[in-house]
Amino acid sequence: MAEPLLRLEGVHTHIGHYHILHGVDLTVPEGELTMLLGRNGAGKTTTLRTIMNLWKASQGRITFGGNDITQTPTYELAKSGMAYVPEDMGVFHLLSVRENMELAARSGPIDPDRLEWVVGLFPALKKFWTKEAGTLSGGQKQMLSIARALIEPRKLMLVDEPTKGLAPAIINELVGAFQQLKETHTTVLLVEQNFNFAQALGDSVAVMDDGVVVHTGAMADLAADEALQTRLLGLSLDSHQ
Amino acid sequence: MSSAENTAAAAAGEPGLAQRLGERRGAALALALGALVFIIGMIVPLFGARWVNDVIAVIAAGFAVHGALSLYDVQQRAPQWYLLSLVVVTGFLAIAYHSGLSPTDAGGLAFSLGDALSSGAGSWTQMTINGLAMGLLIFIMASGMTLTFGLMGVLNLGHSAFITIGAYVLMTFLVSDWGRGLSGAESVVANVGLLALVVLVALVIAGVVGLLFERLIVKPVYDNHLKQILVTVGGGIIITQLIIAISGPNEVQLNQPATLSGSFIVGPVVVETFRLVAVAVGAAIFWGMLRVINRTKVGILIRAGVQSTEMVEAMGYRIKMLFIAVFMAGSALAAVGGVFWGLYDTLIHPEIGGLRLFQIIIVIIIGGLGSITGCFFGALLLGLLSNYVGFVAPEVAEFSSIALMVAVLMWRPQGLIPVIRM
Structure with missing residues (x-):
């Protein structure tokens, strides 16, 4: 596995009175496409927004290229080579x-x-x-x-559910585009609920549940292990297959 | 279109042919009925009291113009042009009718088409120039406030204090000995040069005060509208009181620069030179703002920021610097508006800005919060309507702007040209 470009260590995030992330540990290897999977409400979007400092991490540490960026303003993160594609497309x-x-x-x-x-x-x-x-x-x-x-x-792209609400033909176009992007060895952290899409593109995978990362590994291993898929992703996986 | 296509169009939320035909028939009927009542009112004034005939003529003319515009779906395609056309054409018909009515020896009323066309057309042209001048000056004063609200979500009720700053910078120059000399000289270069200097100084002072206002008063209350209202009103009062402490509480009468004052006659119309200057300056500022907003990267950033500040930040732009720059520019524009309003009104007093705040708020609500073009049309509508109504029925002129706002909000609650915030 390549050296991590992005690393989250014990990251907690509160939104108002709600405690959303409960100590996220995550590494994103350089030059790979890492899938962040999980059920609705697992904390995937919050993780991306916390990396971008759109929501503040209340505890923990985030490093990017070895530098601590936990408190770095959003615009500085973008200038340093991060691109963010939000769930609502922005x-x-x-x-x-x-x-x-x-x-x-x-x-x-x-x-x-x-x-x-x-x-x-x-x-x-x-x-x-x-x-x-x-x-x-x-x-x-x-x-x-x-x-x-x-x-x-960009050094790192954070992409939040790009297939949400799209027709299958458009999703296929996106798969093609991301495959071409992978050839440029751009590092990508991609949040997704569509397992077919994730399977087609992911090099590595992290699965979240209830505000923590509960599984990390190679995407191919998760794709090959149906029992693990069912245990980690449950019904939300079946509905997307 | 078949009935099946009609059903499909209706399901898609588009008006079907039958519905469109119905609307066309309604529009034609409104046009015919309005025109008929208006023409009857011209042939035989139906009532003894002049104002009753005027009211009926205005309603009939408005109805007819609405019908004519509806035939071409103008109100759907371009609501701002619909409303402007409605006000301008109805204003012409109303003023012409009012001018054509005169008492007869028998104690009744008679209508003269000749008077209506000669006197009415002249009065309408004059009121239109006055309305455009007033509207464009209000636009200069309001544009900064709508931009500040649209981009930063800040409702700055202290905005009027910056208008007062501009007016007092003008007064300071015009009452000084050398300023009086330049202003009184029959030289366009001396007069315009003096005015340019006044504008420059007003821009700088208001920009610096705007910077302090944003950093000290507005910054701590971003995202809290209630506190914004309270602290910006308070900030505005502080600035106004400082102005009173420096310049005194009394009213000061000013003379307009020699070559920009006075009037000239074109046919039946008496045109005040300064009103034309105000129209030219307002139009130039609007043109300049559109150029900046539509053609420059800063303009694209402002338009993007009005929609989503978060996404602008996520693209690597420091939105807080943009906030500060826009706040300073908005304050400076208000001061420029204050300079020209001071010349327009010629009476400088500490409440000169505060008295305009009401109209400014109406204009930005009518236009759609955050929209420069909407603010422009809102200001023109308010200026023209106030002048037309002021000519026909001066006693309800003040009420006309409130009526305009209520009517627009009932028709389009988000204003004429709403800006969508993601």
């Missing part, structure tokens, strides 16, 4: 597709070669380049959201 509805992409290219004008590669992954975006993002379909918004994260080279 697309700016009143901005055009072009403006959404321009904003994502934080360090300057969009690199034409990079843009060509991104548009190659999601050809639909070119067609809607000057349209308001709010007029796109759910799948197209998801593509835009991921394309924004890819428009500049």
